[in-house]
Amino acid sequence: MNVRPATPADRPAIRDIARRSLQTSYSLSPQAITGAIEEWYTEDNLCERLNDEDSLLLVAERDDQVVGFSESTLEDAAVFERSDTQQTAMLLWLHVDPSYRGERIGTELFEATRDRLHERGASAIQGRVLAENSEGNGFFERQGFQRIGRRDVEIASRTHVENIYIEEPSGLTACETPDGETVYADRDDAERGSLGPFYPVYADRDRGERYGYYCGSCEQLANAMDAMGRIECDNCGNSRKPTRWDAAYL
Secondary structure (H helix, E strand, O other): EEEOOOOOOHHHHHHHHHHHHHHHOOOOHHHHHHHHHHHHHHHHHHHHHHHHOOEEEEEEEOOOEEHHHHHHHEEEEEEEOOOOEEEEEEEEEEEOOOOOOOOOOOHHHHHHHHHHHOOOOEEEEEEEEEOOOHHHHHHHOOOEEEEEEEEEEEOOHHHHHHHHHHOHHHHHHEEEEEOEEEEEEEOOOEEEEOOOOOEEEEEOOOOOOEEEEEEOOEEEEEEEOOOOOEEOOOOOOEOOOOOOOOOOOO
């Protein structure tokens, strides 16, 4: 099997594999799957990601046929209470043609993706997968990832639980609120912002109560979120648009 960077000529195969993989792995309606494919795998969107220096789109080939692909992103993450930065990689998608599952294609594609991300400076890799996808959750666990939390995501007007995994988790970092309370920012769970990442903040070490967000751009707590899920830091203007229904699904 050959793993290589995707090219514009791979776009039809990527869309087809994504569609059939979602149909096999999830109990989503045909309308929801069609809408997702049309939104995220258009010609323009794929071209934009192929040209994005912070994106990594790889395809797996067997006998000159594309049988799987992975999509990841890299972003700088300020290390709390230090002046240096590190890069965190988010594995957004890893899809394998259902006709080729069970042949270690997903494992080899994942290993190649992980190696490329580390070569590009990623110090940690995060992945997300719906709790209902037992195959995807088992895949992360077999790769040595640790589940560090879960969150609710909305897909086609339905709420689903999504598990968050991290390779080599580094834990929580204590922060102080304006009222002098100690809260905990989770820098392993980053959300991309316009100027830097946002990290979820919890009121306790067990991540049982959500407090808000920590802005990685100015290293200040940022709690403003509107009804559409947009976060904005009052201190530096860093903002995050509402997330896509997005997550990383295997």
